[in-house]
Amino acid sequence: MSLVLNDIIPQLQAEFFGNHSDAIISNVSIDSRSFQNNNQTLFFCLIGPNNNGHTFINELIEKGVSNFVVSEQIELKENVNFLKVENTLVALQQFAIFYRKKFSIPVIGITGSNGKTIVKEWLNFLLSPDYNIIKSPKSFNSQVGVPLSVIGINEQHNLGIFEAGISTVNEMQKLEPIVQPTIGILTNIGSAHDEGFENLCQKIKEKLKLFQNVSVLIYNKNKSIDAFLSPEINTFSWSENDKNADVLIHHKTTNNQTTLNITYQNTCFKLNIPFSDDASIENVIHCVMVLFYFKYDVDTIQNRIALLYPIEMRLKVKKGINNTTLIDDSYSSDFQSLKIALDFLENQKMHSKKTLILSDIFQSGLANDELYSRVSQMVIANKIGRVIGIGETISNYKNKFLNGITFKTQADFLSHFDTLNFENETILIKGARNFHFEEIVSLLEEKTHETVLEINLNAITHNLNFYKAKLKPETKIMVMVKAFGYGNGGFEIAKLLEYHKVDYLGVAFADEGIALKNNGIQLPIMVLNPETTSFDAIIQHQLEPEIYSLRGLNSFLKIAKQKFLKDFPIHIKFDTGMHRLGFEEEHLEELIAVLKSTKTVKVKSILSHMATSDDLQHKEFGLLQIERFEKLSNRLIEELDYKPICHLLNTSGISNFPQAQMDMVRLGIGLYGISNDTSEQKYLETVGTLKSIISQIRTIQKGESVGYGRRFMATQETKIATIPIGYADGIRRSWGNGIGYVTINNQKATIVGSVCMDMLMVDVTSIPCVEGNQVIILGENPSVNFMAEKLNTIPYEILTGISQRVKRIFYRE
Template sequence: MSQKILNSLQRIPAKCIGNQENVTLDSVSIDSRSLQNGPHTVFFALIGVHSDAHFYIKDLIDNGVQNFVVTHIPDDCKENANFYVVENTLTALQQFAANYRSLFDFPIIGLTGSNGKTIVKEWLNFLLSPDYNVIRSPKSYNSQIGVPLSVIAINEKHNLGIFEAGISTRSEMDKLEEIIKPTIGILTNIGTAHDEGFASIAEKITEKLKLFEHAQVLIYNKNESIDTFINPEIKAFSWSLNDKSASVFVSKKSILDKTILNIQFGQDHFEIKIPFQDEASVENAISCLMVLLYFEYDAITIQNRMELLYPVEMRLKVKNGINNCSIIDDSYSSDFQSLKIALDFLESQKQYKKKTVILSDIFQSGLATEALYAKVSELIISNKIDRVIGIGQTISAFKNKFTNCITFENTAAFVTDFENLDFGNETILIKGARSFQFEEIVYLLEEKTHETVLEINLNAISYNLNFFKSKLKPKVKIMVMVKAFGYGNGGLEIAKLLEYHKVDYLGVAFADEGISLKNGGIQVPIMVLNPENTSFSAIIQHQLEPEIYCLKGLYAFLKIAKQKNLEHFPIHIKFDTGMHRLGFEGNTIDELIDALKGNTTVQIKSILSHMATSDDLEHMDFAHAQIALFEKLSSKLMSELQIKPLRHILNTSGISNFPDSQYDMVRLGIGLYGVSNDAEEQKQLENVGTLKSVISQIRTIAAGESVGYGRRFVAEKPTKIATIPIGYADGISRGWGNGLGFVMIKGAKAYIVGSICMDMLMVDVTGIECKEGDSILIFGENPTVSFIAEKLNTIPYEILTSISQRVKRVFYR
C-alpha cells in the first residue's frame, strides 16, 4: 500500500522540491490538527473558501511531517521538508486518488442520488460483507474531498468497493467519476436537495448519471424522467412498484411494523420481509435487493439477510455521561477508517484529560489480523489514549498490543462486570460493530435525563466560524463569544471545538463562566467582559483576563495585583464610545493614563469598545462616529503609554458591515450559532441548534372541552390533542402558546393550544398521522429561532439563551 501511495503521488503533475529519495508513505491527511499526522504522512494543503492549510505547514513540520502537496512553499519552510508544488491542491488530491484507484481491479459499486446514498451503502456493506472484504466510504464522505479520502483507503486485501458521490452543482460529477470509476451503478431517489445548483431537474439527472459513464450496469427505479437520459450503451437493471416492464417488479403490503415485498424477477417469484414501513426505507431496501439479485444470490439468502436490516445512525454524538464523564457515541460501526475519524473527533471534543476507548472487534479492514491490530495500536498511541476496553474474541487475543487494556469476550461480559469498572472524569469513545449491541453500553454510561434534547451540529459551527473568518483581512485575530452557556448551545463543548480550530480568544461575561472552561481544560486565552470586583482574585487564580472598564475597577485590580506581586498580568481596557453601558469615557482617559503609566503589575493586551448599531444601516453615521471616537481614544492611550496592544470594536454584524474597521481582532458572537441580522447573509449560514422532544400522550376531546390552565382553548369540534414534555421552565415562552406558536410533527405544523405549562405544552394534531413516542421539532430549520423571535417581538439571542440547562444537549457531527 505504501508503494502505491508513493507511485500515485509521483504521477500527479507537480514540481518536486526536496529530497524525494527513500520516501516511505502510509497515510494521506488534509487535517493539520490530527494527532495521526507523522513522518510517513503526505499532507495536502487544501485552500478552502474560508481557510488555507498552508498556514499550518510549519507546525506540521515541527510535529514530524515531511511530505507536502502545496501551491506554494511558506518562506520559513523551504529547506525543512519535501514539497510537491501544484497549481491546485484539491485537483492534485483528486488526481492522486484517481491514480491510486487505477491500481486496483475489483468490482466497485458507485452510488449517487438526492437521498438514501449513505443508508444504501451501509446496508449493502452489511448484506455483502459475509462474502466480500468490503471497502466503503466512511460516514457520508461523498464530496469533492470526501470521495478521494474514501478511495485512498483501499488496500490489497479488499475485493469489493462501495462509494457514494454527492454533488451540489454542475461540472462536479466528472471529477468524482474519474476517482471512483464504478463498475456497478446505483441511482437512489432523486429529490429536491441542492436543486438551486442546477438549472432544471433534467440537468440535475444528467449530471448525476455522469457517475455511471463507464459502469457495466445501472440499478435504478424505472421512470420516464430518468429513462430519457440514460446512455443506451449502459445495461439498465431497473425496478418498479408500478411498471411491469421493469427488470424487477415489486409489490408490497404492510404487516404490523414490517413490509412484505413480493418480488417478480423473470421466472422467479418470492417474498422478502423488511423491518420498515416508511417509503424511503422501502426504496433503499429495494436498491440493496437489486444488487443481491445482480450478484445472483439465492432467494433464501436474500430473505434471511434482508429481514435483518437495521436503522443507520449517521452521526457521531457527544452526550453527558455518569460520574462527570463525556460520552462520544459511535456504537454502530467498527472499521479502521471510521476509527480514525472517530479518534480525530475525540481529540476535538475531549472534555477531560483522561481518554478512554471502548472498542469492539474491527471488521472489513482489508488487512491481515496481526497487521490490523498493529495499526490500531499505532492509532491508539498517536492519539494518546489512556485506557482501552476491548470487547470481542479477536481484540482480546491482541490485548498485549495495547497498554492499560482490559478485554471482555462479549458485551454481556462487560455489562456483568460494569459495577466493578471505574468510570469518572474522562472522555469515553464508544465504538463498536452493530452486532456487539454497544447501545447497551451507551445506556449504562449515559446520564439519564428527560426526552427533550437540543441537538448541536458541530459541523455547522465549524462552517459558520470559517465563513466569518473568510471575511477577515490577513493577520486579523478572532475572539469568539461563548458566554451565557455558548448562547444557550453549550459552553465547554463548543469551546473545545473552537480551541481545536485555533481561535485566538474566547469571551465570557462573568468569571464563573471562564473558571468552568478552565476547569474543563481549555487553554485558549479567555477574556472576562463583565468582571465584578469581587471576582478579581478568582480571575487571577485561574489565569483569566479581565476587561477593565472604570477607574474604580482599575484601582481595585491594581491593588490586588500589587498584593500578589504580579508582573505584566494581562488586562483589557474598554472605552465607551456611545453604547453607554460599560467603558471609560473620554473625560477619564487622562486619569486612566496616569494610573497605568509605569505600572508593571499589569499589561494591556487589548483595547476595545462596543458598537450599538452595527446591525442597523440606518444608523451608519452613529456607527462611524463610534469608530472614529474609538480610534481617537485608543490612539491616545497607546501613544501616551507607548504600547501596541490589540484593538477591537467589531461584533458579528460589524464584521460584515464595517470591513475597514477590523483593527487587530474582531469578536464573533451570534453569527457562530447560525444567526444573522442580514437576510442575505442568513442564507449562507448553517443552522446549529435543533430543539426536539416527543409526544407523551394523545387524547381526543369533544366539542366544548378545554385544554390547559384557565381554559384558554375550548374545542369547537372533536380535536386530537398531543402533550409534549417541554414548557416555560425549559425556556419556551408562554407567549408562544395559545395558537400563535407551533411545533413540527412529520413535516406538518401542529399549533400550540391553551397556555404553555411549566413542564408541558399541548398541540392540536387533528389530521396529523402520529403516535405517542413520535419525535417533534420545536425549532431548527423550520421554524427558525429568528422566525420565533420575530413573532414574539424579541431577538434570537433571547430564544437561544432561554433554553434551560435541564434540557439535554447532544453534540454531533
C-alpha cells in the same frame, strides 16, 4: 498502503526537493491535528478559504512528518521531502486516481441529493457476509472526502462502496476517475445544493457523469433522468408507476411497517421492511435492486432486509455518569472510521484521561495480526490510557494494548461493569452493530428526561467558516461563548473552536471563563463584564478582564500590584454611543496617565460595542461610532509604546461594516446559525434542534377542554398528544394557545391550551403518530427566528432561555 515516493512524484507531475526519494509512504493526511501523522505520512498542504496547510509544516516536522505536497514557496529543511505542485487538492485527487488503478475490484458508486450514506451503510450490512468491503467512512463524499475514502483500499478488499456528492458544476468529472465505479446507484434528484446549478437539468447531467463508465446504473425510472441518460449506459430500473421499468414495486404502509409488492422477471412476491417513511422505503428499494443484480435469492433478500436498522450517522457527545464524557459511535466498527473517531475524541475530550471501548473490527482488509498492531499504534499515538476490548478476536490480541482489558462477550463486560470504575474520563464507545453497544451507552449515560437539545458541531464549523470567509486573512477572530454558548453549551463548543484555532474566546462573567479553564481550554479568554469581586479569581485562572471604568482599573491594579504582577493582559473598553459600559472621551487623559504610570498591566486590546450594527436604518450612527472609536483608540495607542489589538464589530457588524474589521472581530449569534439579515440567513446552518417525544395520546370529544383554565375547547372529536417539555425547560407560556406549534412526522401540530411547567399539549388529529414518536420543538421548523418573531422578542432570548435541565447532545455528521 506501501508506496515509494519515487513512484508518486511523476503521478503528481511534481517537482521534487529533498534527499530521500526512496521514502516509504504508508498513509496520507490533510489534517495537521491528527495523531495518525508520522514519518511515513504524505501530507498534502491543502489551501481552503479559511485554512492553509502550509502554515503547519514546521509543527508537523516536529511531530515526525517528513514528506509534504506543497504549492507555495517553502524553506527547504534537512531530511524533509517536498513535492511541489500547482494545486495540492488536484494533486490529492491525482494521487487517489493513481492509487485506485492498482485495484480491479468491483466498486459501487452512489450519488444523489439524499440517501447516499444510508444506502451505502445498508449495502455494507447486506453484502458483508459475502464480501470484504471498503466503504466511505461516515459521509466522506466531497472533493476531499472521496479521495481519502478510496485511499483506504487494500489488497484484501473485494468490493468497494463509495458515495460522491457535488454542490456545483465540474465537480463530478473530477470524482469519477477517483471512484471508477463499475456499478452505479442514483438515489434521487432533490433540492439539495440547488443554488450551485442553473436548473434541474444541469444538476441531473452533472450527477450522471459519475456513471459514464459503469456496467450498470440502478435508479428509479423517470422521464427527467431518462432524457439525459446515454444510450450506452446499461440500466437496471425500478418504478411504482412506469411499467417499462425492470422491476415494478408497490408499497403499503401500516403503523411502522411497510410491505413491498415486487414484480421482477415474471415473479411476484412480498417483502416486509421495518420502515414507514418515504425516504427509508426508497433507500431500501435501491438496496433490494443491488441484491437482485448480485443474483441473491428471494429468501436471502427477505431475511437480510428484515434485519435492517436505522443508521446513526453521527458521532454524539453525551454526559456520562461519574463526571465522564461519552463519545457515542456504537453502531460502527471499521478501521477507517476508527481513525475519524479517535481524532474526534481528541477534538472533544473534556478530561486528560481517555478510554476506548472497542468491539472486534470487521472488514478491515488486513490480517488480524497487522490490523490489531495498527490499532495498537493508533491507540498509543492518541494517548489512550485504557482500552476495553469486547469480542472473541480482539481478546486474542489483548497483549498489544497497554493497560488493556478484554471480554469475549458484551454480557461478560456487563457482569464486570461495576469493577471498571468509570469516572473523570472521556470514553469513546465504538462497536459493530451486532455487539449492541447502545446498551453500554445507556448504562454509562447520565440519566435525564427525554427532552434533549442536539447540537450539530458540523453546523458550527460551517457557520464559523462562513464568517471567516468575510474577513481579511490577517483579521483575528474572537468567538463569544458567554451564556453557556448562547444556550447551546459552553465547553464542548469552546473545545471545537480551540480545535479550529480561533484567536480568542469571550465570556460575560468570570465563572464562565473559570469553568472553561478548569476543563482544559487553553485559548485566551476575555471576561466582558468582570465584577470587582472576581478580580482575584480572574488573575488566578489567567483570564483577561475587560476594563471599562477608572474605578475598575484602579481596583484591578491594587490587587495586581499586591501579587507583584507585570504586564498582566487587560482590555480597555470605550463607550462610543452604546452608553452601557466603557470609558468616555472625558476620561481618556486620566486613563492614559494611569496606564503610563504602571507596568503591572498591559493593554492587550482596545474595544467598543456598536449599538445599531444590525439595523442599516441607523447606518449613519454606526459610522459615527466607528469614527469615535478610531479617534479614541488612536489617541490611546499614541501614548503607549506598543500596539494593542483593536476590535469593534460583532456578528452583524462583520457583514454590514466590513471596512471596520480592524485587527479583530467578535463573532457571536452568527456562530449559532442566526442572522438578522434574511439574505444571509439562508447560508447559515441550524446548530441546535430541541427534541422531545410523545408521552401520551388521547382522544377528546366535542366540548371537552385541554389544560389549565380550559383555554382550549374542542369543537369536534380531537386527538391530543402530550409532550414532556414546558416553561421550566424554556418554552414560553405565550407560545401556547394556538400561537405556536411543534413538528411531528414532518407535519405541524398546533399547541393547544396553556404551556404547563413540564408539559405541553398539541393537536395531532390529522397526523399519523404513536406514543414515543419524536417531536421537534425548535430547530429548522419552527426556527428560532420564527418563534422570536411570533413572541415579539429576539432570537438571543429564545436560545439562552433553554433550561440547563435539558440535556445537551453534541454530534458530528
